[in-house]
Amino acid sequence: xxxxxxxxxxxxxxxxxxxxxxxxxxxxxxxxxxxxxxxxxxxxxxxxxxxxxxxxxxxxxxxxxxxxxxxxxxxxxxxxxxxxxxxxxxxxxxxx
Amino acid sequence: xxxxxxxxxxxxxxxxxxxxxxxxxxxxxxxxxxxxxxxxxxxxxxxxxxxxxxxxxxxxxxxxxxxxxxxxxxxxxxxxxxxxxxxxxxxxxxxxx
Numbered sequence: 001x002x003x004x005x006x007x008x009x010x011x012x013x014x015x016x017x018x019x020x021x022x023x024x025x026x027x028x029x030x031x032x033x034x035x036x037x038x039x040x041x042x043x044x045x046x047x048x049x050x051x052x053x054x055x056x057x058x059x060x061x062x063x064x065x066x067x068x069x070x071x072x073x074x075x076x077x078x079x080x081x082x083x084x085x086x087x088x089x090x091x092x093x094x095x096x
Numbered sequence: 097x098x099x100x101x102x103x104x105x106x107x108x109x110x111x112x113x114x115x116x117x118x119x120x121x122x123x124x125x126x127x128x129x130x131x132x133x134x135x136x137x138x139x140x141x142x143x144x145x146x147x148x149x150x151x152x153x154x155x156x157x158x159x160x161x162x163x164x165x166x167x168x169x170x171x172x173x174x175x176x177x178x179x180x181x182x183x184x185x186x187x188x189x190x191x192x193x
Contacts (some may be wrong), residue, residue, distance in 0.1 A: 015186050018179045028116075038178040041189065044099045044132075046178060048170060079170035081099070083132070083163050086116075 014039055014090055022047070023093040027086045029055040033093060034080065042084035050077040098185050102178065103128040103166075112142070112167040113158055119147055121156070132160035 007013055014022075017036050024032040024045065034047030056071040103125070112122045113134060120143070123136030137155040141147050 009190075011186065015183065018182060019175075035175075037173075037175045038098060038102065038182045040098050040182075040185065046099070046102065046168070046173070048173075048175060077165075077167055079168040079173050081102075081166040081168060083160075083165070085161070086164055 025088040043087045044084040045082040114165040
């Protein structure tokens with residue numbers, strides 16, 4: 001493969017985010033931000049200084065199905081392993 | 097393989113495993129395998145009231161595929177080492193193709 005730096009495949013984007021704060025969207029209306037320390041081909045991740053945001057949508061009585069109250073729960077975790085099968089996307093938030 | 101090695105270095109530490117059914121179990125990590133199946137001893141369930149059927153369980157084997165998160169003891173994780181190992185593994189997997 002060409003030795004030129006930069007991005008040749010999608011995983012390179014994640015590799016260049018190592019030791020940076022990343023945004024991770026997960027199944028089940030969950031989002032994380034944390035500093036990325038490790039990943040593998042399954043997109044298993046190890047993050048530190050993590051903030052998790054869980055979106056809980058409560059359907060309102062009598063309202064149409066599109067409406068509902070969104071409750072947001074947040075919590076902080078020091079060091080977290082995230083299993084890859086729950087990951088939807090990984091993005092370096094500062095560059096968006 | 098990398099993450100498997102990380103878990104191997106954390107054996108005999110206390111970890112909290114959060115499952116996809118929202119059950120959180122804290123226990124001593126006794127062993128782990130290539131599928132990231134996990135064996136925990138001396139377990140405590142976070143929300144006892146919501147999971148009374150878990151009260152009598154003292155140790156367990158968790159199938160890797162039902163795990164959502166594992167909270168690790170940060171003082172036992174060398175983040176610099178992890179990043180170097182990750183870059184090395186990424187470089188190796190690129191070479192193989």
